[in-house]
Amino acid sequence: MAKMLMDEPTIRVEVAYARAHEQKIIALKVKEGTTVLDAAKESGIVDYFPEIVMDDAKLGIFGKAVLKPGDQVLREGERVEIYRPLIADPKEVRKRRAEQMKQKKSGQGNE
Numbered sequence: 001m002a003k004m005l006m007d008e009p010t011i012r013v014e015v016a017y018a019r020a021h022e023q024k025i026i027a028l029k030v031k032e033g034t035t036v037l038d039a040a041k042e043s044g045i046v047d048y049f050p051e052i053v054m055d056d057a058k059l060g061i062f063g064k065a066v067l068k069p070g071d072q073v074l075r076e077g078e079r080v081e082i083y084r085p086l087i088a089d090p091k092e093v094r095k096r097r098a099e100q101m102k103q104k105k106s107g108q109g110n111e
Contacts, residue, residue: 008032014079015043017052024048025079036061036069040080058083 010029017024026043034042036059046052059069060081066072074080 011074011076013039013074013077015040015045015082016079017045017049017082017084019049019084030074034074036066036072036074036080038070039074040069040082043080045082052082058085 008031010031011034012027012029013034015026015028024045026045028039028043030039030042037054040057040059041054046054059066060083061072061074061078063081065083
């Protein structure tokens with residue numbers, strides 16, 4: 001593979017993944033025209049985080065989701081991010097938090 005990269009133009013990109021208390025960013029050179037999905041696979045990040053199922057993973061570039069990671073071509077300096085599945089529905093979490101704040105406020109007025 002090193003020979004192939006020497007003959008073809010390359011770009012530098014990063015691939016990032018984070019657990020709650022652990023994260024890793026892998027810098028790598030890939031050939032021009034490499035897709036988001038291909039770069040994520042080439043990075044070897046699954047060796048560090050075996051729970052990643054690359055073909056099912058949600059991927060993005062700098063915090064913006066990519067709808068077709070197998071089609072989206074990367075540019076120099078971009079960072080591919082691999083997103084973990086959500087544990088809780090964000091809408092439900094906000095709703096519960098709002099209810100708790102409402103109860104706190106109504107409880108303070110009774111003292």
